[in-house]
Amino acid sequence: MKQFMDKNFLLSTPTAQKLYHEYAENMPIIDYHCHLDPKEIYEDRQFENITQVWLGGDHYKWRQMRSNGVEEKYITGNTSDREKFQKWAETLEMAIGNPLYHWSHLELKKYFGYEGYLNGDTAEEVWNLCNEKLKGMSARSLIQNSNVKLLCTTDDPADSLEWHKKIAEDDSFDVKVLPAWRPDKAMSLEKPDYLEYLTRLSSVSGIEIHSFETLIKALKNRMDFFEANGCCVSDHGLEYVMYKPASFETVEEIFTKRFKGEVITHEEELVFKTAFMVALGKEYNKKNWVMQLHYGVKRDNNKAVFNKLGPDAGIDCINNFAPSSEMADYLNALAITDELPKTILYSLNPMDNAAIGTIIGCFQDSSNIGKIQQGSAWWFNDHKTGMTDQMTSLANLGLLSNFVGMLTDSRSFLSYTRHEYFRRILCELLGNWVENGEYPADYKALEKIVKGISYNNAVRYFGFNVK
Secondary structure, three states, X not given: OOOOOOOOOOOOOHHHHHHHHHHHOOOOEEEOOOOOOHHHHHOOOOOOOHHHHHOOOOHHHHHHHHHOOOOHHHOOOOOOHHHHHHHHHHHHOOOOOOHHHHHHHHHHHXXXXXXXXXXXXXXXXXXXXXXXXXXXOOXXXXXXXXXXXXXXXXXXXXXXXXXXXXXXXXXXOOOEEEOOEOOHHHHOOOOOOHHHHHHHHHHHHOOOOOOHHHHHHHHHHHHHHHHHOOOOEEEEEOOOOOOOOOOHHHHHHHHHHXXXXXXXXXXXXXXXXXXXXHHHHHHHHHHOOEEEEEEOXXXXXXXXXXXXXXXXXXXXXEOOOOOHHHHHHHHHHHHOOOOOOEEEEEEOOHHHHHHHHHHHHHOOXXXXXXXXXXXXXXXXXXXHHHHHHHHHHHHHHOOHHHOOOOOOOOOOOOOOHHHHHHHHHHHHHHHHHHHOOOOOOOHHHHHHHHHHHHHHHHHHHHOOOOO
16 A cells, blocks of 8 residues: 555556656746735734635635635634534545645645644644744745746736735845736626726726727727736636627627616627627737636635635535537637737636637647647545546647646635646646556657656746846
């Protein structure tokens, strides 16, 4: 029986072990999509205890605690941090087969030197150990000690980027922290607070928004501002894939209707969002930005929890409505005029792997290696099976070797062990193909592939300037 989480964790063959330890293990990290707070990075936040850094805002853990029958007061309520940690420890020991078990113990081992395993009985020991070690840690040190070279946060077009500017001016911190453009609020005209948001966007852009045309002008103004602050990555959270083209006049009529406070139909919503996505896609192409499209999710399903806690509370699920034909039509609408930007497609539904693999092959060209990417196994899929299936599908249908690799998509400063987890799974997959005689033991090529997927491909693809 293998030892729990030893140095060859998830690496079952000599080839996999060589690929990981010699090529992947020490590569730096590019985290091109995360939800870290730039203010906390600038202020170099320190955490009083492990609960603050581990459980605060982590809806992955909240979801599992509810599945273990834990009362909400121990999850998002006002009970003490020590009590919340105890309930998490008691939940974790039940999480056999769940990636949280692996992530949590990788974090305990890397950042706190803990070699045991966390459960209800060891909670006190782990609590004391972690809290003592945290006294010498901070947001910045956790990032630097994780070998991160660059990270991109998630930022609204109306954001001032105050904290990004301050970080950029601070020579004492050598990790680049760049904004990433997330214009979901500008597109979500069906939301009750949409007109309030337009007022805010008008104010920061200096362009009075009263039409679809002026909305796009305001967004272009803000894109210039973001670009001046280092942004080269956009991201869209789409609940569904849609492509409902219409004339410019029709789109303007829909916007005017909503601007007057009238109710719009679902069909009108789709028409507007199609025009919005086409317009912004063209702008990304002009700026050589990467467009990320996250879809296949149905959010905020438990309305009682949502009404109490708001979004990102651990009550989202897979949405099956993600027709590949409409995604292909959307990309084609940009490609037909040679205005398709570099694009990464993510679906929460693992059944979309093959569809994405075939879509991206339709739009590759010589302007960029791997111009259209399938994103890493996302959210509920970033576990051993999900990552293996995503990479296997990508390899079967495209060129896995050009894959831009892993991202944290996390709010936690301890989440960088997810890159280690991903790299071990990657090396296990490649190692098995070599051991089975499906690829030669060509270590020159394998080194290029492993280092590329781990780090180098992302640097090249996004055009990041890192040392």
